[in-house]
Amino acid sequence: MLALSLASLAQVSAAPVAEALQRPAVQVKAPQRAALLSAAMAGNRIVAVGERGIVALSDDAGRSWRQAPSPVSVTLTTVRFSSARQGVAVGHGGVVLTTQDAGASWQLRLDGKRLAALTLEAAKAADSAPETLREAERLVADGPDKPLLDVLVWDAQRLLAVGAYGLAVHSSDGGQTWQPWMSRLPNPKGLHWYVARRQGDTLLLAGEQGLLAFSDDGGQSFRALTSPYQGSWFAGELQTDGHIVLAGLRGQVWRSTDAGSGWSALTNPVPATVTAMSPAPGGGLLLASQSGALLHLEGERLRPLPTPPLTLPAGLLTLPDGRLLALGLAGLSTLSLPAP
Template identity: 40%
Template sequence: MHHLTESTRVNVMKILLLGALCITTAAFAAPPASRFVDPLDKQVPMYSHASIAPMLAVTRASNDIVAAGKHGIILTSRDGGTSWKQSKVALEADLVALDFPTPTRGWAVGHDGVVLTSEDAGKTWTKRFDGRSVAKLMHDYYQREMAANPDNLALRDALQQAEALLQDGPDKPFLDVWFKNEKQGFVIGAFNMILATEDGGVTWVPWLERTDNPQLFHLTSIRGDHENVFLVGEQGLMLKLDAATKRFVSLQSPYKGSYSGVAVQGKNVAVFGLRGRAFLSTDGGSAWKPLSTGTSTLLTAGTFLPGSALSLVGEDGTVLVSTDLGDTFKKYECGMGCYSVMPGSGQSLIVAGSRGVRVLPLK
């Protein structure tokens, strides 16, 4: 894996994935200690001012809103985002993505190969994986597969990647999590890291050899519906799940720059990323049209709203909303760097960003 970390790849990684994550303030820094404790082994302290911590993901669980961000801080709100309560979290790694396939069971992923799960709508979280156990899982899995299929070149390459992960240690982030339903889901991350589950997270299977990604580009976002599942990443990587072969196959990308996200609503698919670039397909990914976003900022997140409206947000605080499938956008400002967005109640958005979570009325 070391041969992949040349300066250009590192710079792209910083721009796309760490620009939003490097917001560090003294208020949330770990206190001095006489003995170092790995953040992967340390429970998140309870902060009196957690509601203003940088939040990098936001979603809904049951009747609550759940947000996650820096230093493993997770917040829940029962009143639509007016007030927040800090959750109990098993470790301090930065968390970048959330998904709740059921009203109470949720998943969070982040730096250092962290995968967390909650059974109570986000109030408490336990560790399912970190980079150490993920690397071992992948290595053991591909050793068994190679023993049964010694001439399979794809498995050989996957085993080499797993060996590199094991050697490097827990420094590779998971960058997104998405569940199709209570049982079927994926976690994805840097250098083509991908795991799939068919039993609600009881067991996970590496899919390193099941992606058309020979250069091991970073996988940044995965979204889908009951028919289509899309995965995007750096340098124009765009993949679609072939359910019959259980493989992510390459699509012709309209852009060679890096994508930070994908949003899916039926056959409507939006992809977006660097320099304000965004594209829309209305036929499940066969044809794409460029969207005139009117901004050059990094578009960090996006979501479809009821009625096929589309919202995109940027790291400079830009919030864009289109009600005509991207032909035109109305611009709002959320007053902070924006890193995640979801529909709010009525005519509003809920935006997670550099100073917590805000409810943005759409007027």
Template identity: 45%
Template sequence: MFPFKSIALGLALAAGSCGAAPLVDVLDLPAARSELASRSPLLDLAQAGPRLVAVGQRGHILYSDDQGASWTQASVPVSSDLNAVQFVSASEGWAVGHDGVVLHSRDGGASWEKQLDGRQLGRLMLDFYGAQPEAGQWLEEAKRIEAEGADKPFLDLWFSDAQNGFVVGAFNLIFRTRDGGRTWEPWADRTDNPSAYHLNAIAGHGKQLFIAGEQGLLLRLDDSGERFQALTSPYQGSFFGLSVQPGLVLAHGLRGNAYRSTDEGASWTQVKTGLNSSITASARDTHGQVYLFGLTGQVLASSDNGASFQALELGQPVPVYGALAATDGSLLLVGPRGVSQRPLPTGKQE
């Protein structure tokens, strides 16, 4: 995962391993209201119909109804750092983060309810694998997670519709819902990840669904839709993100590395980015242009379905953790300084 998430994850795991506990559990503490929320660290953003929704540190969730000109803070029941957000319609959306948090919104991101947290994960796994006579290592893993408590983060999510979705995270943490998050099913035993590498990103299009993670881990959901199978990886460093579109899977990560597949992950070609810093986000606009974003503020654009990229000059570079191509032809960026907006050159919007 990229540096901000790595630092936050490291602190969370260290606190758990030494037995330290916060005075007030962040899972029981609603996110504090702050006039500076839109300028505090934010990790991801998504489109909810015409609305924009951004998530970040300390449970901050913001929404904008004027394409990012102004932001309103949402009502959130936890203060855990939030890593990713997705909406499947103008009203229905989910967000995931540290402490095993899964949040759900029914009103376009204005308010949220908690569907899952790290205090439940071990018990869910114990109940699930305990009912299977040959669960073996998965039952032992469930016991370990139960004993360690709520210190495992979810790092990304993907929903195909308002009922079906996955959440993924550290140490091969993966759960599936088939009923909009009312119940969750562990999928550790259905994921070809024997070293329990972190699952940093999940993305899909249609029936194609992929996961990317540590040490070059690349997985694809099989044709039955019931197992994530390992792909032959072209790279042994960590991947931080995925862009999946018809005819294209683009995986990006450490030290400016990006790889492209046009055959559903069967083979990969390295994409020349010219970057030395990690690529932390990607986006695609309504015209099919693909964008990659460097941690230190570089922006690259491709008009040939990710085969080649050119650098864009969009003003003062800002560190980027998440990005979205807005419908007004601009790029919305989030990072350690909150939200920023970058108008695209006219020629890049065609």
């Protein structure tokens, strides 16, 4: 997600969002040129999502694109797939969409109005503290103006979507029913969640003002982590070796090798906000910054790559053939990465 967009989330008007929840996505001639924020592989198909509910599909490794219908015209922020056909996308207006056919069609499973109502119902049922009840009532009164910014998928049934103002909702039946998880997470100030990552039963959530939460039991419980940096985290990865890498404002990049107990700062030669991160095809991680630079992290070394500048990158996806798909305000571009 773009740092500039994240900084202005609080200014989104509820009325236009509510209207956009009732309209299908605008149809465009070249969806690959729209502002696109996230992409994922659905088998051999690439599925990308972004502004005005646009969903773009490619079945030839990104050489050509077509638009798939979407039931909403709010911006979609993240897309993930649990299998070659089953996936989920989240976005503004508290939207959650699911697909059973590799992104060819989408069903609306949740919106901000229903999310707020569920939160108020849960607060009343739990006989919550007065402040918690007031926050739930405020969420209803505000209308569906708050975006979901990331989503975890265990499989086609189990989903966890997180977003602005501490929003967190979980489904165990593919989005048919939802349970608010805000009370489960250590976020007393209701700060924005920007990043959600999972490896097995290990979950990591990261966000505004250094906000960090960690679970090693599949989300049954979370604990707050002491953040090494008090600025916002916009990108992160839980690596297969158990290491955590987080990046965000002013080019800050940090690594933990002990489940977040301790952190080491990585020297970044490009001190610009990191907006996207992805596993690199040959190992390590790729990071994109707001300056347009692409960097390769291998071990403790961050190395700028000699690639063309990216235009406000929002997402990265490594393709099966080793090329890199970059997404942002200028649409999609594919890059051939230099040899290590």
